[in-house]
Amino acid sequence: MTVTAGILGATGAVGQRLIQLLEPHPDFELAALTASNASAGHPYRDVAKWRIDAPIPESVAETTVRRTEPDAVPDDIDLLFSSLPSSVGERVEPAFCEAGYVVSSNSSNHRTAPDVPLTIPEVNPDHLGVLEVQQDERGWDGALVKNPNCSTITMVPTLAALDSFGLERVTVSTLQAVSGAGYSGVSSMEIIDNAIPHIGGEERKMEQEACKLLGTFDGAEIDWHGVDVAASCNRIPTLDGHLENVWADTRESITPADARAAMQSYSSIDLYSSPDPLIHVFDDEPDRPQPRLDRLRGDGMAVTAGGFQETTDGVQYNCLAHNTIRGAAGASVLNGELLHKQGWL
Numbered sequence: 001m002t003v004t005a006g007i008l009g010a011t012g013a014v015g016q017r018l019i020q021l022l023e024p025h026p027d028f029e030l031a032a033l034t035a036s037n038a039s040a041g042h043p044y045r046d047v048a049k050w051r052i053d054a055p056i057p058e059s060v061a062e063t064t065v066r067r068t069e070p071d072a073v074p075d076d077i078d079l080l081f082s083s084l085p086s087s088v089g090e091r092v093e094p095a096f097c098e099a100g101y102v103v104s105s106n107s108s109n110h111r112t113a114p115d116v117p118l119t120i121p122e123v124n125p126d127h128l129g130v131l132e133v134q135q136d137e138r139g140w141d142g143a144l145v146k147n148p149n150c151s152t153i154t155m156v157p158t159l160a161a162l163d164s165f166g167l168e169r170v171t172v173s174t175l176q177a178v179s180g181a182g183y184s185g186v187s188s189m190e191i192i193d194n195a196i197p198h199i200g201g202e203e204r205k206m207e208q209e210a211c212k213l214l215g216t217f218d219g220a221e222i223d224w225h226g227v228d229v230a231a232s233c234n235r236i237p238t239l240d241g242h243l244e245n246v247w248a249d250t251r252e253s254i255t256p257a258d259a260r261a262a263m264q265s266y267s268s269i270d271l272y273s274s275p276d277p278l279i280h281v282f283d284d285e286p287d288r289p290q291p292r293l294d295r296l297r298g299d300g301m302a303v304t305a306g307g308f309q310e311t312t313d314g315v316q317y318n319c320l321a322h323n324t325i326r327g328a329a330g331a332s333v334l335n336g337e338l339l340h341k342q343g344w345l
């Protein structure tokens with residue numbers, strides 16, 4: 001069955017990536033694009049400042065952009081992808097769910113709500129089960145699913161692989177690309193020849209979202225993992241790809257070889273956009289991963305890891321993922337594929 005899909009916030013940076021991934025997708029057919037009232041009523045080509053280094057797909061260019069309200073979107077849409085500013089998503093996404101739409105959202109609102117699944121399909125696909133609680137409690141015919149923050153999604157698959165050794169404490173320092181702040185988020189005068197050791201709200205997101213993602217679902221509630229996560233976030237002048245230095249302390253002893261083996265054998269999932277392997281491990285090249293060289297591995301959906309070293313209480317390593325593909329649009333698409341596979345559409 002082909003899934004009829006729409007995008008809320010289709011003209012933005014993440015919305016454009018969603019179009020790039022969905023237009024050739026074998027299971028999804030794009031049927032509605034929305035944006036702010038200022039863009040509504042105009043052809044997509046005229047209102048989207050297209051920034052992707054491939055042309056706007058012809059099937060999308062002349063599509064008339066709609067308002068981001070349930071009454072402006074066709075009833076027969078099976079799945080809406082949302083890439084709205086979180087202040088807008090906070091208000092609008094529940095209205096769509098109440099009107100019966102299933103929403104796979106990248107925006108940060110509702111990520112830590114107890115009845116909203118925050119999922120990485122390769123890590124915690126069973127958490128989608130909390131949608132039954134969500135629909136019961138909120139009286140929705142639709143449903144709301146979230147993917148995590150781009151820095152969180154970069155490290156969590158590697159942590160999930162190490163959890164068989166009993167994760168107790170994680171310390172992480174990030175080197176985040178400018179695209180994470182959006183096209184006009186950081187000016188060139190701010191970031192060239194510079195690094196900015198502050199990204200508002202990012203550290204708390206990493207600390208909380210990781211615990212929810214690594215938690216267990218008992219059929220009624222998501223019980224957050226007790227690991228103690230401490231993050232420090234930094235912006236650097238790369239375009240795409242978040243690089244992270246991680247210190248993972250474990251209850252059981254672990255060597256760098258153990259950590260590499262655990263990540264190498266960590267399972268992918270049988271979904272169209274999931275890469276196999278999920279985590280690419282560098283054995284003999286201590287200077288990898290690097291953003292420019294490794295962000296597009298697995299079509300931008302793989303996580304890469306390397307530089308493993310022994311520490312007093314565990315291991316230290318570096319990991320990387322493409323922040324607007326695996327960290328944003330690709331993550332939402334993968335959640336859409338999981339919703340489809342699990343029969344939620």
Ligand SMILES: NC(=O)C1=CN([C@@H]2O[C@H](COP(=O)(O)OP(=O)(O)OC[C@H]3O[C@@H](n4cnc5c(N)ncnc54)[C@H](OP(=O)(O)O)[C@@H]3O)[C@@H](O)[C@H]2O)C=CC1
Binds near residue numbers: 013037
């Ligand atoms: N940029 C990135 O790489 C990443 C972004 N994110 C998150 O994804 C979301 C989108 O980010 P990004 O694409 O960069 O944002 P943009 O500002 O580029 O795009 C925002 C989109 O939302 C629409 N929009 C804005 N205000 C309203 C409104 N009041 N009502 C309806 N639609 C509205 C815009 O339409 P219009 O064009 O008409 O203004 C546009 O389509 C954010 O929550 C962001 O935090 C997450 C990870 C990475």
Ligand SMILES: N[C@@H](CC(=O)OP(=O)(O)O)C(=O)O
Binds near residue numbers: 107108
């Ligand atoms: N804050 C991230 C991008 C982002 O928008 O994250 P979130 O999806 O949590 O809002 C960055 O700057 O790289």
